[in-house]
Amino acid sequence: xxxxxxxxxxxxxxxxxxxxxxLMLVLAAVSLLTAFLGMGNWAPIVQFGIAALQTSxxxxxxxxxxxxxxxxxxxxxxxxxxxxxxxxxxMTDYADRRGWPPIQATSGPGFEARQNGP
Amino acid sequence: MPASATVxxxxxxxxxxxQGDTAxxxxxxxxxxxTLFFGALIFTYFIYRISYPHEFAVAAxxxxxxxxxxxxxxxxxxxxxxxxxINAAAQGEPRAMKLWLLATxxxxxxxxxxxxxxxxxxxxxxxxxxxxYEAKPGEGSAGxxxxxxxxxxTGLHAIHLTVGIGLVLYMLLWRIRRGEITPAYYAPLEVxxxxxxxxxxxxxxxxxxxxxxxxx
Amino acid sequence: xxxxxxxxVPAAEPGAETEPSYLTAEHTVASWLFTRDxxxxxxxxxxxxxxxxxxxxxxxxxxxxxxxxPGGLLQPAVYxxxxxxxxxxxxxxxxxxxxxxxxxxxxxxxxxxxxxxAFPRVNLGSWYVFNLSGLVVLYSLIMGGADTGWxxxxxxxxxxxxxxxxxxxxxxxxxxxxxxxxxxxFIVTIHRMRAPGMTWMRxxxxxxxxxxxxxxxxxxxxxxxxxxxLLAVERFVGVGLFDPNHGGDPLLWQHMFWFYSHPAVYIMxxxxxxxxxxxxxxYARRPIFGYSGMTMALMAIAILSFFVWAHHMFVAGISVYxxxxxxxxxxxxxxxxxxxxxxxxxxxxxxxISFDAPMLYALSFVLxxxxxxxxxxMLATLGIDVDVHGTYFVVAHFHxxxxxxxxxxxxxxxxxxxxxxxGRLYPEIWAxxxxxxxxVGFNLTFFPQFILGYLGMPRRAYTYPAEWQPWNLLSSAGxxxxxxxxxxxxxxxxxxxxWGRKASANxxxxxxxxWATSSPPPQHNFERTPVVTLAxxxxxxxxxxxxxxxxxxHAG
Numbered sequence: 001x002x003x004x005x006x007x008x009x010x011x012x013x014x015x016x017x018x019x020x021x022x023l024m025l026v027l028a029a030v031s032l033l034t035a036f037l038g039m040g041n042w043a044p045i046v047q048f049g050i051a052a053l054q055t056s057x058x059x060x061x062x063x064x065x066x067x068x069x070x071x072x073x074x075x076x077x078x079x080x081x082x083x084x085x086x087x088x089x090x091m092t093d094y095a096d097r098r099g100w101p102p103i104q105a106t107s108g109p110g111f112e113a114r115q116n117g118p
Numbered sequence: 119m120p121a122s123a124t125v126x127x128x129x130x131x132x133x134x135x136x137q138g139d140t141a142x143x144x145x146x147x148x149x150x151x152x153t154l155f156f157g158a159l160i161f162t163y164f165i166y167r168i169s170y171p172h173e174f175a176v177a178a179x180x181x182x183x184x185x186x187x188x189x190x191x192x193x194x195x196x197x198x199x200x201x202x203x204i205n206a207a208a209q210g211e212p213r214a215m216k217l218w219l220l221a222t223x224x225x226x227x228x229x230x231x232x233x234x235x236x237x238x239x240x241x242x243x244x245x246x247x248x249x250x251y252e253a254k255p256g257e258g259s260a261g262x263x264x265x266x267x268x269x270x271x272t273g274l275h276a277i278h279l280t281v282g283i284g285l286v287l288y289m290l291l292w293r294i295r296r297g298e299i300t301p302a303y304y305a306p307l308e309v310x311x312x313x314x315x316x317x318x319x320x321x322x323x324x325x326x327x328x329x330x331x332x333x334x
Numbered sequence: 335x336x337x338x339x340x341x342x343v344p345a346a347e348p349g350a351e352t353e354p355s356y357l358t359a360e361h362t363v364a365s366w367l368f369t370r371d372x373x374x375x376x377x378x379x380x381x382x383x384x385x386x387x388x389x390x391x392x393x394x395x396x397x398x399x400x401x402x403x404p405g406g407l408l409q410p411a412v413y414x415x416x417x418x419x420x421x422x423x424x425x426x427x428x429x430x431x432x433x434x435x436x437x438x439x440x441x442x443x444x445x446x447x448x449x450x451x452a453f454p455r456v457n458l459g460s461w462y463v464f465n466l467s468g469l470v471v472l473y474s475l476i477m478g479g480a481d482t483g484w485x486x487x488x489x490x491x492x493x494x495x496x497x498x499x500x501x502x503x504x505x506x507x508x509x510x511x512x513x514x515x516x517x518x519x520f521i522v523t524i525h526r527m528r529a530p531g532m533t534w535m536r537x538x539x540x541x542x543x544x545x546x547x548x549x550x551x552x553x554x555x556x557x558x559x560x561x562x563x564l565l566a567v568e569r570f571v572g573v574g575l576f577d578p579n580h581g582g583d584p585l586l587w588q589h590m591f592w593f594y595s596h597p598a599v600y601i602m603x604x605x606x607x608x609x610x611x612x613x614x615x616x617y618a619r620r621p622i623f624g625y626s627g628m629t630m631a632l633m634a635i636a637i638l639s640f641f642v643w644a645h646h647m648f649v650a651g652i653s654v655y656x657x658x659x660x661x662x663x664x665x666x667x668x669x670x671x672x673x674x675x676x677x678x679x680x681x682x683x684x685x686x687i688s689f690d691a692p693m694l695y696a697l698s699f700v701l702x703x704x705x706x707x708x709x710x711x712m713l714a715t716l717g718i719d720v721d722v723h724g725t726y727f728v729v730a731h732f733h734x735x736x737x738x739x740x741x742x743x744x745x746x747x748x749x750x751x752x753x754x755x756x757g758r759l760y761p762e763i764w765a766x767x768x769x770x771x772x773x774v775g776f777n778l779t780f781f782p783q784f785i786l787g788y789l790g791m792p793r794r795a796y797t798y799p800a801e802w803q804p805w806n807l808l809s810s811a812g813x814x815x816x817x818x819x820x821x822x823x824x825x826x827x828x829x830x831x832x833w834g835r836k837a838s839a840n841x842x843x844x845x846x847x848x849w850a851t852s853s854p855p856p857q858h859n860f861e862r863t864p865v866v867t868l869a870x871x872x873x874x875x876x877x878x879x880x881x882x883x884x885x886x887x888h889a890g
Contacts, residue, residue: 014202021198028190028325032183035330043334044167047326054194055319062201063312069139071525075146079153082553085640086161089659090589093644094165096653101169105581107176107258129858130443130450130527140452140526147518147552155556158590162564162575165586173581247573260581266574270567 020061024054125303138305145309149316152278156320159274163267163327170260175332177254177261180243181268185236186329189229193318196225200286200311207304212294215307219290222314226283233276240268264331271324278317285310353856355757370454371857376440377755378461379431382468386427389475393420395817398779402810404800413796414481415497419474421484422502426509427468429736430598433605434551435460435516437747438544440755442520444848444855445538447529447864452522460515463508471505474498483794485595488576488587492568500569507562510555513601517551520544529847531866535626536883538846538870542629543608546636550597550604554640558594561587585651592643600639602736603703604632606743607674610696613750614678615871616844617693618685619878622871624677631670631677638667648719657716664714668707675704686875691765695746698773699739706734709784724794727787733780742772745823752827753837757854760834764826771819778812845872845882 031050034043059065065072094100131137167174203218244252245265253261289310293299299307353359356373366374393416400407400416408416439457443450451457474480480502482491491499524545528537565587568574576582615622622628644652644660678700687693709731712718722728745768752760782805789805791798798806840849847864848855867885874880881887 014205017198017201017205021194024194025191028187028194031326031330032187035333038334043330044326047330048323051322051326054322058197058315058319058322062197063315064142064308069143069526071143072146075143075150078553079150079157082150082154082640083157083161086158086557086590086593087164089641089644090161090165092659093585093589093652093656094169096655097651098653100583101260102578102581105173105258105260106170107173107256107261128454130448130452130454136526140522143522143526144453144456144518147521148514150552151514151518151556153556154553155560158557158560158593159564161590162586165583166575166581170581248571251573258581259579262573262580263575263582266567270564270575 016061020057024057027054125298125300134303138303138308141305141309142312145312149312152316152320156271156274156323159267159271160323160327163264163271166260166263166267167331170258170263172256173258173260174264176257177245177264178328178331179333180240180245180254181329181331182236182239183329183333185232185239186325189232190321190325192225192229192232193321196222196229197315197318199225200314204304204307204311207299207307208301210301212299215299216290216294219286219294223283223286223290226279226286229279230276230283233272268328271327275317275320275324278320282310282314282317285313353858353861355852355854356857357757357854359857368458370450370458372439372443372451372454372457373855373857375454375457375461376436376438379435379439379464382461382465383428383431383436386423386468389472390420390423390428391817391820393417393423394813398810398813400796401798401806403807404797404803406797408796410796411481411496414483414794415479417794418481418483418497418502419471419479422471422480422506423475424736425484425598425602426506427464427471429602429740430513430551431464431516432602432740432744433609433747434520434544434547435464437540437609437751438520438605439516441751441848442523442541442544443527444851444859445541445846446524446527446532447847447860447866448523448527449858449860451519452527453519456515456519460512460519463515464512467505467507467509467512470501470508474501474505477501485591486562486565487591488565488568488574488584489578492565492574492576500566503562503566503569507559507566510559510562513551513555517548517555520548521552524548529864529866532847532864532883533866535629536866536869539611539622539625539628539632540605540608542632543604543611546632547601547604550601550636550639554594554597554601557590558598561590561594585647588647588650589644592646593640596643596646597636597639599732599735600635602740604635606699606740607632609743609747609750610678610699612844612846613692613696613746614681615873616750616842617690617696618682618687618875619873619880620681620685620871620875621869621873622677623680623683624673625869625871627673628677631673634670635667638663638670642667642714645714645719648716649723661714661716665711668711668714671703671707675700675707684875686878689766690749690762691760691769692746692750694766694769695742695749695772698742698769698776699746702734702738702742702773702776706731706739709734722787724792725787726783726791726793729793730780730783730787733783738776738780741820742776745769745772748823748827750842751848752830753841753853754848755854756831756834757837758830758834759837759841760830761826764822768819768822768826771815771822775812775815775817775819779809779816780812782806782809782812843880843888845870845880847883850882850884 027050031047034046039046059076065076125134127134127137131140199218199221203215203222206215206218240246241250244250247262247266251262289307293306356371369375396408397416397420400413477498479497480495480499481497482495482499486503524541564575568576573580574582576584576587578584611622611628641663642660644656645664648657713722713728713731749760749765752758786802786805789802791802837853839852850864851860864884866883868881868883870883872881879887879889
């Protein structure tokens with residue numbers, strides 16, 4: 001007994017995927033560009049934001065997050081949610097710890113002297 | 119090619135649809151694990167970069183930007199070819215499916231070749247900790263942390279990509295050869311596609327970590 | 335769709351009344367080593383974890399022999415390796431896999447009315463990965479063992495330690511993948527393969543507990559995997575991410591380690607809680623009190639366990655602000671656990687209680703878990719922790735939970751489900767004796783350690799001032815009693831395999847779906863797909879009747 005293809009949801013035509021692919025390449029180029037614009041601390045925020053946008057396109061469209069079963073969404077989001085626990089709660093330590101970061105490892109004043117020892 | 123009449127669900131499933139949906143969920147559950155695995159690595163990068171911004175900016179100048187950028191384009195394109203292969207499987211176009219899969223395979227291999235060349239270049243630039251490392255002026259002793267992250271992250275990514283290439287080969291040489299991927303049931307190919315695109319996702323995040331630091 | 339209606343499995347041969355049991359369906363060694371049957375895989379895991387229980391127990395025996403006198407028995411360096419390997423083996427090779435891979439594997443499909451887990455080959459793969467990691471840890475042990483403590487703190491583990499740290503760390507790394515494979519399987523199975531009518535709020539609490547523990551395993555383990563991988567890289571290569579000479583932060587290693595290892599302790603307790611929630615209703619012959627509260631408590635424990643990890647690092651050098659935040663979160667995580675203790679206690683009220691061995695183990699669990707949990711709250715209090723961190727107070731606290739509670743629940747599960755696993759009944763008198771001896775021996779071993787910790791005895795120390803010997807000697811003496819109590823079941827359970835009375839399908843008159851099939855079950859679990867109409871634990875203590883989850887009533 002065979003099950004015909006009409007029982008299963010047809011995949012979308014290629015066009016949306018090609019459009020999404022082009023969009024991701026454009027976003028990558030934008031991200032690359034921001035590195036040279038002298039945006040200071042905003043640069044990584046924009047760059048990782050672009051990475052998140054590209055990831056959303058990949059997840060939702062290419063990895064078929066929007067198809068059945070809808071439980072996939074819970075899994076897709078969970079990984080990032082759990083990472084937010086790690087990053088967020090760790091900052092309660094790193095934001096406030098005395099003596100962090102140790103200046104010995106930096107290249108600030110006196111670095112050469114520290115390299116050569118007392 | 120007619121839809122195969124011999125594919126039946128495994129004993130614990132009632133229908134092929136249930137089996138296919140469950141396979142997808144299984145891969146997504148595995149991706150939770152992978153997200154946290156790479157996310158934990160990027161966490162160490164995150165802590166050190168916010169703690170040593172200047173040192174990382176100096177150390178990262180030696181990252182070979184063109185290799186990273188070309189590889190990004192290659193991987194994004196390979197996700198497209200992979201999804202087109204799955205499309206072809208769903209529409210019952212086995213020849214198109216195999217061609218798109220071969221394209222995906224080729225793109226993955228080119229990524230690894232460029233990566234290999236980049237590693238060679240890194241060795242020349244003396245950014246291989248312990249093996250051949252020279253701290254550049256201004257990177258302090260913390261700059262080496264950037265390069266440890268680089269080698270571990272790109273190494274693990276390359277291993278995952280190699281596994282992906284292996285899975286595509288397995289699909290081509292085993293499952294598709296035996297006629298087990300049909301419009302009626304192509305879940306194994308979808309599952310490989312999900313994994314492949316996730317490997318692409320990791321690179322999307324590693325790219326700004328490694329190649330876009332301290333360029334201005 | 336998430337439920338399954340399967341067609342009837344044909345009989346093995348024409349004229350046969352029923353299918354042969356899963357134990358006798360096939361006889362070759364290959365049929366065991368390459369099985370896809372979740373029940374056989376459960377027994378394979380059982381063999382592996384029992385082996386490691388005795389290896390870890392042997393290390394503990396040497397430690398307690400050493401600590402019986404201040405003069406000791408072992409060289410200090412050897413003692414360091416003993417406590418390290420004891421911790422590594424007991425945590426990753428016994429406690430974490432214990433209930434999920436044995437009773438979880440065996441009973442989840444049965445309890446939800448499925449024929450197997452979603453991914454049987456992944457299940458078998460998990461056992462092989464576990465054994466691979468076991469081989470690596472045995473290699474580490476035989477070559478002399480690691481000596482860093484099971485917590486592998488850097489830079490001791492990466493730079494200065496002399497033992498076989500790399501092998502031990504890689505063993506833990508590989509072991510993590512076994513956990514991940516198992517948990518992934520359980521999560522997908524429970525979501526997608528429940529029998530018709532088996533809604534989430536009709537699931538037995540053991541299934542909920544395995545689901546909760548699987549969520550924790552899947553999300554916590556990869557962080558440990560990365561952490562041990564980075565440790566191995568640093569040790570092997572010479573430079574890593576935690577090297578203070580390069581601005582690395584040893585506390586970063588600890589943050590990632592405890593991000594896993596605190597949820598890990600909940601991995602060790604959640605399945606045990608599930609077991610107790612099965613046993614108490616059956617032996618009190620009444621429904622559990624507050625079923626939905628119990629399910630929410632399980633999920634709350636699973637999630638909240640991720641918010642408390644730095645309470646292991648209060649004196650490690652984290653900021654005071656972080657200390658306050660994590661102390662507060664630790665107080666919160668105790669609340670759902672307390673709710674469960676209250677509910678188990680109230681579940682005894684107006685019950686028709688019988689003190690068979692599983693019930694004795696379950697009641698042990700409740701008492702010992704309560705004491706362990708309360709001392710955990712004491713440790714969460716910053717002021718107290720500053721004093722008792724790194725002392726035997728902590729050692730006693732976690733052994734009350736991991737040994738007193740979890741191992742008691744493990745033995746309770748073993749006795750409760752023995753008839754279903756083997757088709758035999760165990761001798762009740764011996765079992766009750768072993769349960770009581772366990773409780774006595776356990777308290778004699780570990781209560782003195784609270785006192786020693788309070789007096790200031792540091793942990794991981796091979797010797798101590800002479801005035802503390804009486805407590806140490808008492809603890810070691812208790813350990814010898816505990817050892818007998820743990821060995822006894824080997825004998826009478828082993829005896830029952832050959833000479834025990836044959837068990838019926840439902841010897842304890844319990845309501846779960848696993849009791850609706852024969853003891854032991856046939857290879858494909860059920861002759862026809864069960865259809866569930868009722869919540870679990872429909873026991874009536876007054877009339878001494880019960881109704882199964884399929885709605886079949888039974889008289890007293």
